[in-house]
Amino acid sequence: MLYQVYETQRTLMEPFVDFAQAAAKLYGNPLSPMGQNPFAQRMAAGYSLIYRLGKDYEKPAFDIQTIDVDGTNIAIHERVEIDKPFCELRRFKRFSDDTATLAKLKGQPAVLIVAPLSGHYATLLRDTVKTMLKDHKVYITDWKNARTVPLSDGEFHLDDYVNYVQEFIRHLQEIYGNCHVISVCQPTVPVFAAISLMASRGETTPLSMTMMGGPIDARKSPTAVNNLAMNKSYEWFENNVIYRVPSNFAGAGRRVYPGFLQHTGFVAMNPDHHAKSHFDYFKHLVAGDDASAEVHRKFYDEYNAVLDMDADYYLETIKTVFQEFQLVNGTWDVKSVDGKVERVKPGDIKTTAVMTVEGELDDISGSGQTRAALDMCSSVPAGQKTHFEVKGAGHYGIFSGRRWRELVYPEIKAFILAHNQAPAQVNRAQPAIKKVAKPATRATVKPTAKPVASAPAKTAVRPAGKRATAKTASSS
Numbered sequence: 001m002l003y004q005v006y007e008t009q010r011t012l013m014e015p016f017v018d019f020a021q022a023a024a025k026l027y028g029n030p031l032s033p034m035g036q037n038p039f040a041q042r043m044a045a046g047y048s049l050i051y052r053l054g055k056d057y058e059k060p061a062f063d064i065q066t067i068d069v070d071g072t073n074i075a076i077h078e079r080v081e082i083d084k085p086f087c088e089l090r091r092f093k094r095f096s097d098d099t100a101t102l103a104k105l106k107g108q109p110a111v112l113i114v115a116p117l118s119g120h121y122a123t124l125l126r127d128t129v130k131t132m133l134k135d136h137k138v139y140i141t142d143w144k145n146a147r148t149v150p151l152s153d154g155e156f157h158l159d160d161y162v163n164y165v166q167e168f169i170r171h172l173q174e175i176y177g178n179c180h181v182i183s184v185c186q187p188t189v190p191v192f193a194a195i196s197l198m199a200s201r202g203e204t205t206p207l208s209m210t211m212m213g214g215p216i217d218a219r220k221s222p223t224a225v226n227n228l229a230m231n232k233s234y235e236w237f238e239n240n241v242i243y244r245v246p247s248n249f250a251g252a253g254r255r256v257y258p259g260f261l262q263h264t265g266f267v268a269m270n271p272d273h274h275a276k277s278h279f280d281y282f283k284h285l286v287a288g289d290d291a292s293a294e295v296h297r298k299f300y301d302e303y304n305a306v307l308d309m310d311a312d313y314y315l316e317t318i319k320t321v322f323q324e325f326q327l328v329n330g331t332w333d334v335k336s337v338d339g340k341v342e343r344v345k346p347g348d349i350k351t352t353a354v355m356t357v358e359g360e361l362d363d364i365s366g367s368g369q370t371r372a373a374l375d376m377c378s379s380v381p382a383g384q385k386t387h388f389e390v391k392g393a394g395h396y397g398i399f400s401g402r403r404w405r406e407l408v409y410p411e412i413k414a415f416i417l418a419h420n421q422a423p424a425q426v427n428r429a430q431p432a433i434k435k436v437a438k439p440a441t442r443a444t445v446k447p448t449a450k451p452v453a454s455a456p457a458k459t460a461v462r463p464a465g466k467r468a469t470a471k472t473a474s475s476s
Helices: 002-028 041-054 100-104 122-132 160-175 188-201 224-231 232-240 261-270 271-287 292-304 310-324 370-376 403-419
Strands: 067-070 072-084 089-094 110-113 137-143 182-183 210-211 255-257 333-335 341-343 353-359 385-390
Touching: 002 041, 002 210, 041 110, 067 100, 072 100, 072 160, 089 160, 100 232, 110 122, 110 160, 122 292, 122 403, 137 160, 137 333, 160 188, 160 310, 182 188, 188 224, 188 310, 188 370, 210 403, 224 261, 224 310, 232 255, 232 310, 255 310, 271 292, 353 370, 353 403, 385 403
Parallel strands: 110 137, 110 182, 182 210, 210 353, 353 385
Antiparallel strands: 067 072, 072 089, 089 137, 333 341
């Protein structure tokens, strides 16, 4: 009933929210009679704050139109390559009519970024994508809001997440021969499982995988998030945070962990910070500091946009990752799309280079949780494994913002380039699993990347250091 009560309340509040928006504009317009009031600026700021606190936040757009590559504007075309019931594989295709630039783009590595399915949309990684596009062909998993997925589309389990990742990897391998994979936070675990299972079957595995701020071994340096998941029983989560989608959505009747409950949890972790931020927004508007107010809007437009997660997937993640630690204990079995149950064995990975990234001040995934993956990859040579700790960075700082662009990205870029030459793969096997969704039409020309000489990667922890119009069909 809680979901229905929330939606009813939101519907009843909608007229007042619309009124607050209109009042903010009336008081904020110096040409309107209300704008002549001595307290007009304060009234406009107050109504604007009420509107933003009460409005419904839709999924933001990536909105990456162009990027700059060595002084040349490159046009970006965003398209969906594979459309599955719970996820879209989204590609950011680069276009240029400059011959030299195009040749450079075509020789760059292909990267699959696996975004988290843990409350926020994949657009949270907008900065990650935009930065990576300068030197890579970029794809990202864009997870769908479970409340928009009809019951007729079936269930979604943690096993399905793993199977989705494998399908997306194979898709890139068919186009480019191979690829690199980056997982941020929550997906580090299912991505690790996906690549382990591919290795166990003798399939070609990605050239490299980079895991950033994820709970590979949640027993190490547990955070408040870990403690909640570990100290509450499976039944507690099922009885207290799982609800059915109301009838006014396409996914009516589906059991989900609602986005509004997740958002409440996000805010509850640091309520004083958010209260201060909103009050600062009010003061910026009163002072006429539009630039600072716009920064606030952009952040909370992203932060307040949340999605519902399918209940089966969410509960299985809690049990598998945070309660039974099945990955690190070697007890995790995954069901493939053809119904075969397979044991996840990270030790079977041999030809995929591994990099782990952690933030020194990460309060979501504690120190050592991600780095644990290096020890689990026992068959990967030491020279193919590396760890990077980002000094002064919190959880979001390792994939977004200045520290990401200046400290983390150069390390990841160098790591990918150093391992862009395919090593000898063991028992290259053709994937036996058929795609469920038909990919969008794409160019049939497969660009061949120039081999890059491999450089040994360090295993020690290193501290942090440093639209043009497309006139032709030239793209990468």
